Amino acid sequence: MLESRAISKYFLNKRALEDVTLRIEPGRIYALLGPNGSGKTTWMKIAASLTKPSAGEMLFDGDPVGICSRRSVAYMSTEPYFYSWMTIRDVGRYYEDFFEDFSMELFRELLGKMELSEELKVKNLSSGMMAKLKIAVTIARRARVYLLDEPLNGIDLIARDRIMETIVGSLEEGVSLVLSSHLVEEIETVVDTAVFIRGGKIVEICDTENLRSEHGQSLADRYREIMQ
Amino acid sequence: MLTLFKYEVRKTLSLKIAVIVLTFVMEAIFLIGFLSGKGTNFQNDGSYVGFLMAGTIGLMFCGLLGPQLWALQSIQLLYRELNSKQSYMLFMTPNSSYSILGAKFLESMLSAVAGGLFFIALAAVDVLLLVVNTAGIPGEAYRMLRLELASEGLTANAALSAALGILVWWISVIAAAFFSVVLQAAIMNGKRFGALISFAFFVAVSVLWGYLKGFVLPHGNGLSGLLLFIGFDVVIVIALYLSAGWIMDRKLSV
Amino acid sequence: MNYDASIPIYLQVVTAIRKDIASGVLRAGDKLPSGRDLAIRYRINPNTSVRVYQVLEQEGICHTKRGLGTFVNEDPGLVDRIRQEMADELLAYFMQNMRELGFTTEEITDMIREEENNDAGKQSNQ
Numbered sequence: 069m070l071e072s073r074a075i076s077k078y079f080l081n082k083r084a085l086e087d088v089t090l091r092i093e094p095g096r097i098y099a100l101l102g103p104n105g106s107g108k109t110t111w112m113k114i115a116a117s118l119t120k121p122s123a124g125e126m127l128f129d130g131d132p133v134g135i136c137s138r139r140s141v142a143y144m145s146t147e148p149y150f151y152s153w154m155t156i157r158d159v160g161r162y163y164e165d166f167f168e169d170f171s172m173e174l175f176r177e178l179l180g181k182m183e184l185s186e187e188l189k190v191k192n193l194s195s196g197m198m199a200k201l202k203i204a205v206t207i208a209r210r211a212r213v214y215l216l217d218e219p220l221n222g223i224d225l226i227a228r229d230r231i232m233e234t235i236v237g238s239l240e241e242g243v244s245l246v247l248s249s250h251l252v253e254e255i256e257t258v259v260d261t262a263v264f265i266r267g268g269k270i271v272e273i274c275d276t277e278n279l280r281s282e283h284g285q286s287l288a289d290r291y292r293e294i295m296q
Numbered sequence: 297m298l299t300l301f302k303y304e305v306r307k308t309l310s311l312k313i314a315v316i317v318l319t320f321v322m323e324a325i326f327l328i329g330f331l332s333g334k335g336t337n338f339q340n341d342g343s344y345v346g347f348l349m350a351g352t353i354g355l356m357f358c359g360l361l362g363p364q365l366w367a368l369q370s371i372q373l374l375y376r377e378l379n380s381k382q383s384y385m386l387f388m389t390p391n392s393s394y395s396i397l398g399a400k401f402l403e404s405m406l407s408a409v410a411g412g413l414f415f416i417a418l419a420a421v422d423v424l425l426l427v428v429n430t431a432g433i434p435g436e437a438y439r440m441l442r443l444e445l446a447s448e449g450l451t452a453n454a455a456l457s458a459a460l461g462i463l464v465w466w467i468s469v470i471a472a473a474f475f476s477v478v479l480q481a482a483i484m485n486g487k488r489f490g491a492l493i494s495f496a497f498f499v500a501v502s503v504l505w506g507y508l509k510g511f512v513l514p515h516g517n518g519l520s521g522l523l524l525f526i527g528f529d530v531v532i533v534i535a536l537y538l539s540a541g542w543i544m545d546r547k548l549s550v
Numbered sequence: 551m552n553y554d555a556s557i558p559i560y561l562q563v564v565t566a567i568r569k570d571i572a573s574g575v576l577r578a579g580d581k582l583p584s585g586r587d588l589a590i591r592y593r594i595n596p597n598t599s600v601r602v603y604q605v606l607e608q609e610g611i612c613h614t615k616r617g618l619g620t621f622v623n624e625d626p627g628l629v630d631r632i633r634q635e636m637a638d639e640l641l642a643y644f645m646q647n648m649r650e651l652g653f654t655t656e657e658i659t660d661m662i663r664e665e666e667n668n669d670a671g672k673q674s675n676q
Contacts, residue, residue: 097595118387119549138390149384151307165299166389229593237590256555257593277558277598286555 069094069244070115070141070213075124077110077268084110086268087124092213092244097236099255100248101291102265108248109146111265112215115246116143128213139168142211146218148198150190157186159205167209174238175208181234182227195222200231207235213244220251228254252288262287264294300391300399308403311369315362316414322358323418326351330425355422359415363408367466370404371473378481379490383550393544397474401537404470412463457522464529471536472501478540482547505532551592560601563592565636567606571622572633582612582620 070092077085085107092098100108113119114126117133128137150159156179163170179186182200193201199222206214219235220228228251236258239245249255256276264271271294279285285293329347377383386396427441476497480490512528553562570576583591585599594602603620606612611628614620622628648658 096597113549116388118384120547135390135392138388143384143388145381145384147381149381151382151385153307162303162385165302166391232593233590236593236596237586239586239596253555257553257559258595260595260597277560277601280556280558284556289556 069129071125071127072111072115073125073127075111075114075121075126077107077114077119078122083268085114085121088265088268088270089124090263090270090273092246094212094242094244096244096260097239097258098244098246099252099259099262099287100246100265101252101262101287102248102271103295106265107268108265109217110268112143112217112246112248113145115213115215116141118143140212141215142206142209142213143215144202144206144217144219146221148190148202150201152191154190155186156184156188156190156201159190159201160186160208163205163209169210171208171210174210175204178204178208178234178238181230196224196227199223200227203231203235207238210240211243213246214239215246217248218250219247220249220254232258252291253286256287259287262290264291266295297391297395297399297402300386300389300395301402304399304403307373308366308369308407312366312407315358315365319355319358319362319415319418322351322354323422324351326355326422330429352422355418359419362415363411363466366407366411367404367470367473370400370407370470371477374400374474375477375481375491375494378477378548378550379486381550387550392541393548394538394541397478397537397541397544400474401471404474405467408463408466408470412459412466416459453519457519461522461526464526464533468505468529468533469502471533472505473498475536475540476501478543478548482543485549501536508532559594560598560605563588563594563598563602564605564609566592567602568611568632568636571611571629572636574629576622578622578624578626578628580622582622584619 072088072090072092075085075088076083088107088111090111100111102108110119114121115133117126117135117138126133128141131137133141154162160172160175163175164172176186179201182204184197184200184204188197190198190201199219203216203219206216214235216235220231223231232255235245247255247259259276261273262276262279263273272290274290276287279287279290283290325347329344329349329351333344333348377386423441473494476494479497480494484490484493509525509528512524551562551566553559567576567582576582582588582603585596585603588594588599588602589596592599603612603614607614610623610625611632612620612622625631645658653661
């Protein structure tokens with residue numbers, strides 16, 4: 069469904085991505101694993117059509133990503149990006165205005181689970197609340213592909229379980245989820261396929277259960293091995 | 297694009313309202329002076345003069361600076377949005393760059409037009425009030441005023457053309473500024489001195505524009521000349537919009 | 551549910567469900583959670599749920615009725631069978647490890663009896 073063909077991205081002083089080829093299949097959960105600056109965010113932004121690749125193609129349903137794919141691809145960045153004059157309710161309404169697949173009902177339900185009031189102003193949110201809001205508003209979209217960049221960042225330990233539960237529980241059939249995370253152990257049990265990326269290049273792609281049954285390794289073990 | 301436009305208006309609303317409110321305050325001061333001076337038949341003394349003058353100056357201030365501040369705000373908003381993570385709000389939506397930019401153009405232009413009309417109408421009303429009350433007979437005073445102005449070359453036609461000219465010039469400045477900001481963001485997104493660079497582009501674009509316009513100048517005088525002038529500007533505005541849209545679409549990474 | 555992430559997750563979930571059946575938490579005919587609910591409850595991938603149920607079905611523990619859900623088999627000998635299977639596994643694991651430490655079957659049996667007496671002693675003291 070979402071296919072990255074030999075994607076490269078160069079900035080003035082660095083090569084963020086080099087020849088990255090990857091297919092995101094429907095109904096699977098992917099983890100994008102790698103150290104800071106390895107290119108995870110850049111790849112996701114290209115997939116979300118926020119950034120243009122220097123070379124290669126990013127295709128969604130066979131067509132280059134763009135206006136059309138934005139309708140079905142939901143991206144959640146690591147940094148906060150909402151307008152500071154908005155309240156949480158405004159954020160919901162904004163998404164509702166622009167995304168056909170946004171469910172206000174689900175959004176309110178998620179806000180309830182995360183204990184966020186609609187009246188709160190974006191500029192007054194703590195980093196933990198902001199992190200939860202970003203997830204709520206992204207998951208409330210019934211998208212076909214979710215690209216979540218470090219969704220557990222800034223969220224306290226207890227809430228993390230609930231968040232993972234919420235994310236996995238909200239997935240419909242045939243939907244793809246790509247997570248990037250430093251917290252390998254926290255997402256291990258949920259991930260189908262792990263994509264290890266370093267220095268802008270894909271180092272390895274593996275099926276997590278195969279890794280366990282054939283090599284007796286956890287994702288965390290494999291990560292340490294590769295990234296050493 | 298209508299939804300985008302709705303949000304552009306919301307983003308710029310508070311400054312617009314502030315200026316309008318200030319204008320009404322100045323108008324109130326002016327009216328207080330006017331009404332209290334009315335009884336005395338406007339002899340050149342009395343406290344009402346202070347109010348009239350303060351009100352008039354305040355109104356001129358608002359009328360001249362207000363729309364400029366609105367334009368500056370629109371430009372600064374575009375700059376901030378393109379050079380920060382807030383760009384995600386715009387670019388993750390399923391809208392083309394042309395729509396996104398178009399909504400901003402629309403917002404600035406409509407503000408310029410609406411603002412212009414508002415202040416001109418207010419000025420006309422205030423001037424009329426003064427004129428009517430100093431000369432005594434309304435119709436007579438109005439006719440006198442028109443003659444007076446016409447003798448200085450200020451016919452209705454001329455005024456209209458001038459207003460149109462100013463409007464188009466205003467829109468050109470905004471178009472050039474938008475283009476410059478988009479160019480800067482495409483080349484050096486979020487880097488330091490971005491504002492300076494975009495200003496430099498703006499100066500370059502303006503100079504080039506003036507230079508090209510120079511070729512249009514010798515052709516035609518009077519009304520047709522003016523129309524040619526305005527037509528040229530309109531074409532350039534459209535060209536700037538399309539170019540900025542293209543750059544945003546193909547070359548901008550946020 | 552705590553996982554050992556170096557062992558296949560689906561196997562661990564299968565074991566957990568078998569244990570529930572063996573200990574009576576789940577009974578014959580009970581409805582098992584849907585694939586998605588299983589994924590939520592056990593913090594696993596929905597695809598893993600599918601695999602879990604496939605394995606359980608192969609082992610004759612459950613069956614799926616399309617549109618209705620997955621149910622524990624109405625097999626009177628099921629609970630005993632599972633209990634025995636799990637006991638065998640635990641025993642094999644235990645014995646192997648104890649033998650690796652060098653204990654004979656005699657010593658092992660004695661240790662078990664002593665452990666039992668200690669337990670009984672603790673019980674009567676309470």
